[in-house]
Amino acid sequence: MENKYQRVLVAIDGSSGSDAALKKAVKVARREQAHLDILQVLDLNSLSYDNTGLSLDGKKVYQVEQVNENYLQDLKQQLIDEKQLPAAEISVHLRFGNPKSVIVNDFQPEYQNDLIIVGATGKNFIERLIVGSVASYVIRTAKCDVLLAR
Structure with missing residues (x-):
């Protein structure tokens, strides 16, 4: 028996793996006529310092948040315009925290996603x-259910 997915979650981080995951999520959401949740999680540990090694203050963290919010809104509009996905069937979300925990322990239970699509890792063996x-x-x-996109 085949699953009929109602709510698909795709986690993105700007990597080539997450780009593949987003493409797959769009196809699945269209095929299943499912709602698509696009989630970007900003890891607070990686935001602790800027590229000069200086600690980020609240103003800089707010700027990072605004840049990412704008990116997500632009991405949503692009999917509406180019992929003809209905606006009501796409939600974009920005969260702060450890991506592992936010995706599995916070977001998915809150939004009751029945499929999570993630991209293959960009980390090397040691990482x-x-x-x-x-x-x-x-x-x-x-x-x-989880689908790994390559």
Whole structure:
């Protein structure tokens, strides 16, 4: 028996893997006539310092938030214009925190997504050993179906 997905979550981070995940999520959402949630999680640890090594203050974090909010709104409009997805069937979300935890423990239970699509990791072997990839964590711990896009 085939699943009929109602609410698809795709996590994006600007990597080539997340670009592949977004393309796959658009196809699945269109085919299933499902709602598409696009989630970007800004890791607070990576925002602690700017490119000069100086600690970020609240004003700089706010600027980062605004840039990412604008990016997500532009992405939504692009999907509406170019992929002809209905505006009411796309939601964009920006959260702060550890992407692994936010995706699996916070967002998915709150929005009741029945499919999560993540991109293959961009980390090298050593990075995966030390911190693990978001994709592998989501695959292991999610309470719904997960699709890994390559």
